[in-house]
Amino acid sequence: MSLINPSDSLERQNEKLLRIAEALMNRVEYGAENSGDAYAQFERAALLEKRVRERTLELERTLDLLHQSNAQLAEANRETEAARRNLADAIETVSEGFALFDSDDVLVMCNSRFCRDFRDMTQHLRPGMPFASYVAKVSRSRYLALPEDLTPDTWAERRNRRHQDRHVMFNVQLSQGRWLQVSEHRTANGGTVVLQTDVTDLMRLERAERDRLKDKQARMVRATLDHxxxxxxxxxxxxxxxxxxxxxxxxxxxxxxxxxxxxxxxxxxxxxxxxxxxxxxxxxxxxxxxxxxxxxxxxxxxxxxxxxxxxxxxxxxxxxxxxxxxxxxxVTAEREAAQKLAELNEVLEQRVMERTLELEDALSAAERANASKSRFVAAASHDLLQPLSAAKLYVSSLADRTQNGADQAVLHKAESALTSAEQIIDALLDISKLDGDGLHFDIRTVALHEIFRPLRDEMAVLAERKGLQLGFVDSGLMVQSDASYLRRIVQNLLANAIRYTDAGRVLVGVRRNGASARIEVWDTGPGIAEEDQNAIFEEFRRLDTKASRNEGLGLGLAIVERACARLGHPLGLWSEVGRGSCFMVNVPIAGRASAAVTQNPRSARPVGLSQAGLIVLLVENDPQLSRAVTVMLESWDVSVLQAASAEEALALLADLQIVPDALLLDYQLGPGPTGIGLYHSLKEHMGALPCAIISVDRSPELRQDCKALDLTFLPKPLDRHRLGQFLTAAADALCRMG
Incomplete structure (x- = not known):
């Protein structure tokens, strides 16, 4: 806006400008007293003109931007339309039916091949059509061949349910024997692409091949049946x-x-x-x-x-x-064979019964002979001890009467020989009692200090003669045992330690071992080699061949082993050549031990085995011991599978296809695996089974290995009572599992 009208003539414009200048000069000269209102109006007019000019410039810039945006939008619309035409041309060239639904399951576009086989619904395919409406139209098309048990509504419901899956592909049968394969693919924005492929030729080929295979299969089945x-x-x-x-x-x-x-x-x-x-x-x-x-x-x-x-x-x-x-x-031949086998089994059972009776008679005769032997040894020992005692008195009297040194030396040797004979007879009598079935034990609570105190006084003299230090670590423990036999066990171990120790000391002490008290006898003797540790428990076996006959005939440890076995006190040995030995006896602590052995533990037949029907695998390479154990177990109504080696045992079980109820395995089986190795092989194939390891090896290592594997250790010679306890426990476990 201008203060003067541009259309006026120059004269008129100059006139106006002069008036304006005059008014301004008057305002300056006279202040705003006379023309304040006119000048205020003039200022406002000037300000408005400035603002109008600024707004006009802004509107012009905005209009330019709008023109540019409209041009870009028109270009984008042209490009979009071109892309749509290109996409429509592209999907039209696809040989399959194609349709695109957006994320709201609304039809966006499709080609002319989509639903071409459903001629009665092509007129309804328009952009904006919901997917559910598309499925409903297809389900009611007369060109859709539905199974007899399927209605259009059911088919539409299943089709909509399949549409919810991530991957969809199925075949649709049409009229006139045509087939469509329908597949769905999800787009990145959640839309769905539906493809329809004509697979009529493939289906016809598949059916022809299936019919051909059915005919071939029928012929093969027929030929198989006829053969x-x-x-x-x-x-x-x-x-x-x-x-x-x-x-x-x-x-x-x-x-x-x-x-x-x-x-x-x-x-x-x-x-x-x-x-x-x-x-x-x-x-x-x-x-x-x-x-x-x-x-x-x-x-x-x-x-x-x-x-x-x-x-x-x-x-x-x-x-x-x-x-x-x-x-x-x-099965005529099988039934005839079974009948013959039954008849033969009856004959064999009769023979087995006869043989069993013969064996029982033989066993009874052997037991009577053993009892007669024990009675004879007891009687003979009693009759021999009296004249030996009298002879010792006569020799002592004669030694007192003579003053000749040479004669006294001869008489002293004679007295020593008679003492040795007396000790041998006592040992034989002990062994006879321990081997007999009529032995009774007096099991009661025994204080260990009552056993140690008299032995300390008796053995101190023998130790002093050889210059040895004898030590006792006293104990206040109470144990369950037979006092006389426990005293004899410790006495024999002490005498054996003193006899074979030339220098150093012998020590007796007690350690707690769970619910047992372990009595230990240590010495600083020459030690026992590992290969000799089993032999020392044999009768009349002495490792020191230079020892005098007056020092014993090797019956002390045999008595210890038998007494410990009959009392149920485990016996152990540790020894190292050049350092010494330690013999250990485990005795139950009073009040915490299991029920003690009462009497005749080998004479009674184990209770319950006759009804259990146990099958026991016995692996023993000693034929005589294997036969003896088999006869005893069969007398207890236990079935025995015999084998002489690990290989023979595995082959026998593989042939019979039988899982035994318990295992009796000798530890030393000759060449090949040991008894523990055989147990691992059997456990791998059959699982854990009750197992007892039989061995003459009484080393702590073997006992510890058996304990770690939860195996029962049965030392040789086998104790009938402990073997019966093991089999009874196995029978009880079998009943609990059955």
């Missing part, structure tokens, strides 16, 4: 015959005119002649009811007899389609 040595009949869900082989007619004596496709099962059963008798399993009526049952049939097996001799076994099983199959096997 079977069994009779086979196949019935459908209505009990009609659909397949059979020639062997069926031969076994059942049915003529060929009776075995025809469609023959009724009940009619075939009724046509079986009177010579056919149902002998085992089902009756004729029961078999008919089984075949007519509408419920899933359980497998059945029974036998029939045709004629005087032929026995047929029939096996029936239901099939998934509701039909059933019947297999017929001629």
């Amino acid at each position: 079977l040595n069994q009779g086979v009949c196949i019935f459908d869900d209505h009990g009609r015959l659909v397949g059979w082989n020639q062997k069926t007619g031969d076994l059942l004596s049915l003529p060929a005119r009776r075995l025809q496709i469609g023959a009724d099962f009940a009619g075939l059963i009724d046509r079986l002649d009177d010579e056919v008798q149902f002998t085992r399993g089902l009756t004729r009526e029961g078999f008919r009811l089984w075949a007519a049952s509408p419920q899933p049939r359980q497998p059945v097996s029974f036998e029939i007899r045709r004629g005087p001799q032929m026995v047929l076994q029939i096996f029936g099983r239901g099939m998934p389609d509701g039909g059933f199959l019947m297999a017929i096997t001629d």
Whole structure:
């Protein structure tokens, strides 16, 4: 806006400018007193003109930007339309039906091949059509071939349910034998691409190949049935015959005119002649009811007899389609063999019974002979000890009367020889008692200090003669044992330690070992080599061949072993050549020990074994010991599987296909695995089984290995009572599992 009108003439404009200048000069000269209002109006007009000019410039810039945006939008619309036309041209060239639905399941676009086979719905395919409407139109199309048991609504419901899956692909059958494969693919923005592919040719080829395979399979099944040595009949869900082989007619004596496709099962059963008798399993009526049952049939097996001799076994099983199959096997030879085996088994049982009676008589005779031997040794020992005692008195009297040094030396040697003979007779008497069945133990609470105190006084003299230090670590423990036999055990161990120790000391002490008190006898003797540690417990076996006969004949440790075995006190040995030895005896602590042995632990037969029916695998390479253990176990009604080595045991179990109830394994089996190695092999194939390791090796290492594997250790010679306890425990475990 301008203060003057541009359309006025120059004169008029100059006139106006002069007036304006005059007014301004008057304002300056006279202030705002006379023309304040006019000047204020002039200022406002000038300010408004400035603002109008600024707004006009801004509007001009905005208009320019709007023109640019409109130009860009028009270009984008042209490009979008071109892209749409290109996309439409591209999907139109696709040989499959193509449709695109957006993330709201609304149709965006499709090509002309989409739903081309559904001619009655192509007019409804328009952009904006919901997916559910598309499925509903297809489900009611007269060109869709639905199965007989499927309605359009059901098909549409299943189709919409499939649409929720991430990956969709299925075949649709059309009228006139055509097929479409429909697949769905998800787009990045959540839309769906639907493809329809014509797979009619593939389906026809597949059906032709399937029919060809069915024909070939039918021929193969027929050939297989005809070559079977069994009779086979196949019935459908209505009990009609659909397949059979020639062997069926031969076994059942049915003529060929009776075995025809469609023959009724009940009619075939009724046509079986009177010579056919149902002998085992089902009756004729029961078999008919089984075949007519509408419920899933359980497998059945029974036998029939045709004629005087032929026995047929029939096996029936239901099939998934509701039909059933019947297999017929001629088992005449097997039944005749089973009858002969039964007769032979009766003969063998009679022979075994006779042999068992003979063995029991022999065992009784041996036990009587052993008892007679024990009585003889006891009587002979008693009769011999009296004259030996008298002879010792005569020798002592004679030694007192003579002053000749040479004669006294001879008499001293004679007295030593008589003392040695007396000790040998005492040892033989102890061994005889421990080997006999009539031995009774007086098991009671015993204070260990009552055992140690008298032995300290007795053995101190022997130790002092050899210049040895004898030490006792006293103990206040109370144990459960027979006081006299426990004293004899410790006495023999002490005497043996003093006898074979030339220098150093002998120490006796007690350690707690769980619920047991372990009595230990240590010495600083020459030690015992590992290969000799089992031999020292044998009768009349001494490792020191230079020792005098007056120092004993090697019966002390044999007595210790027998006494510990009969009392149930585990005996252990540690020794190192050049350092010394330690003999250990474990005795139950009073109040915490298991029930003690009362009397005659080997004479009673273990309770419960006769009813358990145990099967025991015995692996022992000593034939005589193996036979003796087998006879004893069989007298307890325990079945025994014998083997002499690990390989023979594994082969025997593999042949018999039997899992034994318990294992008795010798530790030393010669070449090959040890008893523990054999146990690991059996455990790998059969699982953990009750197992006892038998060995003459009494080393702590072997006992510790058995304890770590939860195996029972049975030292040789086998104690009948401990063996019976092991088998009874195995029988109890078998009953709990059964």
